[in-house]
Amino acid sequence: MKVSIQILVFFLLSVAVKSYATDIITRGTAAEYIDEFTDIGKSAAKLAGIVPGFPVNEGQFLEVVKTTRIEFTEDKLISPQGIEVDALNYPAKKLIRVNWNRWFRYRWTTDNRTQLAIHEYLGILKVDDSKYYWSQFLIKGGQLASVITCDFEIEGQPYYLNFNSYGNTSSIKSTGFDMTAGKGTASAPQTSEPLVASSVNFRWSDILKGNFEGIEKWGIGVSWKYKNYPLHAKINLKQSTDEGNFDLEVFELNSFDANGILKPRHFMTIPCISKKIKD
Structure with missing residues (x-):
């Protein structure tokens, strides 16, 4: 039986985040959150090979997921524009830093976690994801x-x-x-x-x-x-x-x-x- 893009997107992204839904009451550990973040990245890599017109392919996305270090921190993260943000990515260092409390805050809105993870990986790939255009493009692939x-x-x-x-x-x-x-x-x-x-x-x-x-x-x-x-x-x-x-x-x-x-x-x-x- 042929599986549709809609079903694949729903399955891949929902499994990636719901498998770690252990932080409803208490905050998860850094290791749990890192696993969740990278699993979202792996699912997004599969989608990059399915959704037409995406600027990187599955192999490129997956390589970045495998080689990028994820770090959860208590520190406030400030963008170059002086704005507090959920996460920062450093392409030269292959590093993504995520604010622990802000990630925990998104426990009721897993779509935000999905979008954030994809957005940060795209930053490492040096894809301009201004206003979350490409991350939303990938997520919306399930509604094609x-x-x-x-x-x-x-x-x-x-x-x-x-x-x-x-x-x-x-x-x-x-x-x-x-x-x-x-x-x-x-x-x-x-x-x-x-x-x-x-x-x-x-x-x-x-x-x-x-x-x-x-x-x-x-x-x-x-x-x-x-x-x-x-x-x-x-x-x-x-x-x-x-x-x-x-x-x-x-x-x-x-x-x-x-x-x-x-x-x-x-x-x-x-x-x-x-x-x-x-x-």
């Missing part, structure tokens, strides 16, 4: 509804786009989505950059025409850069909800007419595949 991946080449080099939709079988009606792009392939990214939705070349008036054809223009625009080329593409409703292969048209957005009106220039056509995540 659909995945669109586009692998293509520019000037002989591999690149990819990745679009994840969460919480529903319709990307447009989902509880959220994220997009990433970078060098390499979606299954083996060399770099990974989060993208934001863009409204370039996309107008609400396209929808409000009183006919069904207008719905096909409903889509999520995404913009990114290749060298000095500002690129844009739009994934429409049909592409985001139907499974299968499709071609995505990519436009360059740096040409203007004499009146200053943007004139999109076709840049390339890239192959994509849309898959729904089965429960």
Whole structure:
């Protein structure tokens, strides 16, 4: 029987934290907490090999878990910005220091422990996890509804786009989505950059025409850069909800007419595949 990503994420992360739920009344020992922290890391490493578009692979994540020393301390931990924090990571020393009391405080909210552990390991990996973007990206992998991946080449080099939709079988009606792009392939990214939705070349008036054809223009625009080329593409409703292969048209957005009106220039056509995540 094929096990879904949702079940794997739930099982791996919940087992990692609930196995150590011995600190409901009294604080656990440093050894117990270190084991819990590293077990979360090992589970997260497995997820890194499952969830598309994550910036490091399972082997890279697991290597950091195995080689990083975890230290629980009574000391207050102060960030370079002068703010008291739950933990600090030191990539050069392969060291993560965690405040004992603040970890204990999260005994009722194991999601916070999971996010914190992943966040600190990503710090050792030198992945920018500002605002917990990538740690949440990994945790949300268990809510994946659909995945669109586009692998293509520019000037002989591999690149990819990745679009994840969460919480529903319709990307447009989902509880959220994220997009990433970078060098390499979606299954083996060399770099990974989060993208934001863009409204370039996309107008609400396209929808409000009183006919069904207008719905096909409903889509999520995404913009990114290749060298000095500002690129844009739009994934429409049909592409985001139907499974299968499709071609995505990519436009360059740096040409203007004499009146200053943007004139999109076709840049390339890239192959994509849309898959729904089965429960």
